[in-house]
Amino acid sequence: MNFDDTPQEAEFRATARAWISANAPKKYEEELRKSSLGRTALKNADILKVAKAWQKKKADAGWACLHWPREYGGRGSSPIERVIWSQEEGPFGQLSRMFIIGHGMCGPTMMAFAREEHKRSYLPPLASGEKVWCQLFSEPAGGSDVAGLRTRAEKEGDDWVINGQKIWTSGAHYSDYGILLTRTDPTVPKHKGLTMFFLDMKSSGVEVRPIKQASGASDFNEVYFTNVRIPDHQRLGEVGDGWNVSLTTLMNERSAIGAAVSTGFPELFEYCSSLMLDDGPAIEDRAVRSKLANWAVKASGLKYTSMRAISALSKGERPGPENSIGKLVAGSMIQDVATYALDLQSASGVISGEDAELAGRFQAMLLRAPGTRVEGGTDEIMRNIIAERVLGLPGDIRVDKDVPFNKIPTKGRG
Amino acid sequence: MNFDFSDDQKQLRDQARKFLAEKCSPKAVRVVLDGKAPYDKELWKGLAGMGFLGVAIPEEFGGAGAGHLELCVIAEEMGRANAPVPFSSTVYLAAEALLIAGSDAQKKKWLPAIASGEAIGTLALFEGKGNPSPKTIKLTATNGVLNGVKKPVADGAIADFAVVAARTGSSGRESDVSLFLVDLKAGGVEVKSLTNLDPTRGQAEITFKDCKAEPLGAAGEGWSILTQVLDRAAVLCAFEQVGGSDRALEMGRDYALDRIAFGRQIGSFQAVKHMLADMYVSATLARSNSYYGAWALSTNAAELPEAAAAARISATQAFQHCAKNNIQVHGGMGFTWEFDCHMYYRRANAMALGLGSLSYWEDRLIDRMRKKNAA
Incomplete structure (x- = not known):
């Protein structure tokens, strides 16, 4: 057992570190380091512009989308090199958040299913951040049950005509393109009548409306489609095979988001280390210590679980199923951590924003936290995945599996 | 990096699992459980014969001279088999105390006797x-x-x-x-x-x-030596607890697949599936924390006290969680003497106390983390 790089890994790390040190936007480093869930904006700059500039700089020097092939704008790196890069990029990696969906989900789906000429023209500007992509799957009637979606695509000549509504689309308001899952045949069971496309978000008939979240912020959107025309050559996969295509996307979503999610523990430990309670430092209080210790071992457990996966990558093996626990553990943990940080503030914990303790860091975390337990697979879906794919337990009994989609009930009561 | 056991160590684990599957069946454990023997003498001799008792004892003192990583993989299997032998007290506590503080004469007297199975400490x-x-x-x-x-x-x-x-x-x-x-x-x-x-x-x-x-x-110097012994034992016990957690999880999973109620496998109910998924989560966190403890133990790293405390807390929680919910998955049958579930429940709760309660280890963990942050 050791944590040492192989000679090749060490060489790669040194090269990456030198380039980052010479090129990263250092003036934002401290602010990015202090960003946490629910609070990633920059005070005196537009984070989108800073992020795009950093991504372009990386792409020009061959450091964007490391694991993608070179002809599509990547570096052709091994999985372990990608991990080393992100370790070295550190807080500047926060700037990649707006590209996560595009790089983590849309890109791999395009790579697997788009025509070669589309891959060559669309993927490099996606890698460089010049074009931003979003993913249009979830609908008001289909979140966890994605295959229950109702947005229609109907063939007219060489085009498909789209009508319907999507929801929870991250970054649709600044996206240039999107991948879109539609229903092309409502007369067959739900998984069999779906088809995937990609489209220009500036197409006529696309309307993006921001959702005001429970946290008050707007990271997501509703997207409405009214007679939007998509040429057939922008179809991804066969007609009726959209479910299989979407599995490629969703598998990437779970690994991408799982890797990025934080626990809130380092922030809480730092806070408790300096906080004074009525009868002394918080860190010397028995109850506080017990809480901290319990979260500490979850945080370290996740850290070393991911080290085990990285270790497998380093040896050229596929990581085991352990990594599937990351999002499930971190999602509810950050919510509990934020709740406790406010409890330590007592009545003054209700104050949020700039007037609050640490400028409202934990208040923002608390209000954003419910979303982490839902987005990218709810806690319940994650438990199902672990139970079924890791432990080999039976799948849920699905009463709508063999029913034509248009015969499935749409209302729970009357 | 290689944050995993080597192929040789994994082979040793397989060897230990095979040996224990044969020599330490639940039936054999029950002889001790039912008070018919104070411990399994045959198994103890067998473990000595396999070289497991002295795996981390240097060759000059009659051991195999392997190391603590080898001891960790054997510990995991001892926990999985719920072995009714004085392994933890003899090997993790007495032998480690001798290795840390014993004089040459003391080591010569007791360590070869431990390795050969003649002395229980x-x-x-x-x-x-x-x-x-x-x-x-x-x-x-x-x-x-x-x-x-x-x-x-x-x-x-x-x-x-x-x-x-x-x-x-x-x-x-x-x-x-x-x-x-x-x-x-x-x-x-x-x-x-x-x-x-x-x-x-x-x-x-x-x-x-x-x-x-x-x-x-x-x-x-007694307290300083004891603290080191407890840290080492915490990591080694954590591996037993990880082995026990995995076995309890497997038992629950297998029962959920076999048992039919309301016309279906009970493992098809989300209430049961999600309980088992949460057990898997605990067991995985514990395993990963324990690996870090193993690394710190085997390299005698300055991080050992922190790593040992984290492994101890995480593995204690996981084993208790898996053992109690294994009974819950089994329902009434899990609460009978006849089913093996209670053996793991008993072991999990006894092990949770043996090196001092969680509050002791929580304190140690936070102390070490504070010192590290201050440095």
Whole structure:
């Protein structure tokens, strides 16, 4: 057992570190380091512009989308090199958040299913951040049950005509393109009548409306489609095979988001280390210590679980199923951590924003936290995945599996 | 990096699993559970024959001279099999104390006997309630003569020798504590077996009456040595707990697949699936924390106290969680003596206490993290 790089890994790390040190936007480093869930904006700059500039700089020097092939704008790196890069990029990696969906989900789906000429023209500007992509799957009637979606695509000549509504689309308001899952045949069971496309978000008939979240912020959107025309050559996969295509996307979503999610523990430990309670430092209080210790071992457990996966990558093996626990553990943990940080503030914990303790860091975390337990697979879906794919337990009994989609009930009561 | 066991170590784990599957079936465990034997002597001899008892003991002292990583993989299998032998007290506590603080003569006398299965050792630390602390040590040592009572002492009724923590000063500091080595067969002790949560591993009360003892390590160094022993034992016990967690999870999973109720496999109900998924989560966190502990132990890293505490807390929680919910998945049958679920429940809860309660380890973890942050 050791944590040492192989000679090749060490060489790669040194090269990456030198380039980052010479090129990263250092003036934002401290602010990015202090960003946490629910609070990633920059005070005196537009984070989108800073992020795009950093991504372009990386792409020009061959450091964007490391694991993608070179002809599509990547570096052709091994999985372990990608991990080393992100370790070295550190807080500047926060700037990649707006590209996560595009790089983590849309890109791999395009790579697997788009025509070669589309891959060559669309993927490099996606890698460089010049074009931003979003993913249009979830609908008001289909979140966890994605295959229950109702947005229609109907063939007219060489085009498909789209009508319907999507929801929870991250970054649709600044996206240039999107991948879109539609229903092309409502007369067959739900998984069999779906088809995937990609489209220009500036197409006529696309309307993006921001959702005001429970946290008050707007990271997501509703997207409405009214007679939007998509040429057939922008179809991804066969007609009726959209479910299989979407599995490629969703598998990437779970690994991408799982890797990025934080626990809130380092922030809480730092806070408790300096906080004074009525009868002394918080860190010397028995109850506080017990809480901290319990979260500490979850945080370290996740850290070393991911080290085990990285270790497998380093040896050229596929990581085991352990990594599937990351999002499930971190999602509810950050919510509990934020709740406790406010409890330590007592009545003054209700104050949020700039007037609050640490400028409202934990208040923002608390209000954003419910979303982490839902987005990218709810806690319940994650438990199902672990139970079924890791432990080999039976799948849920699905009463709508063999029913034509248009015969499935749409209302729970009357 | 290679944050995993080597192929040789994995092979050793497979070998240990195979050996224990054969020699330590639940039926064999039940002989001890039902009080028909104090421990499984045949198994103990077999473990010695396989070289498992002395795997981390240097060759010059009769061991295999492998290392702590090898001991970790064997510990995991001992936990998985719920082995009814004094492995943890002899190998993690007594042998480690000798390795850390023993004189050459002491090592020569006891370590080869441990490796060959001839000597069972233990650590006599606790004196009734309370977490490990110099304050709780009341047993006195005057001119190498011990007087006082230790309880509970793991495997105390079958042990041949004990490492005993004794008070040798009254300054109120850690340096009041010194360690002694006592041949329990040489007189001066009264040993009484105590009933306990886990009958597959005995507990005893040992009364020392003008008992002659030889010092282990320098006078006044006792607490510092003990702390190191407990850290090492915490990592090794964590691997037993990880093995136990995995087995309890497997038992629950298998039962959920086999048992039909309401016309379907009970493992198809989300309430059951999600319970098992949460058990998997605990067991995985514990395994990963334990791997870090193994790394720190095997490299004698400065991070060992923090890593050991994290492994201890995480593995204790996981084993308790998996063992209790394994019974829940089994329903009424899980609450019968006949089913094996309660053996793991007993072991999990006994192990949770053996090296001091969670609050002790929580304190240690936070202390170490603070020191690291301050540095």
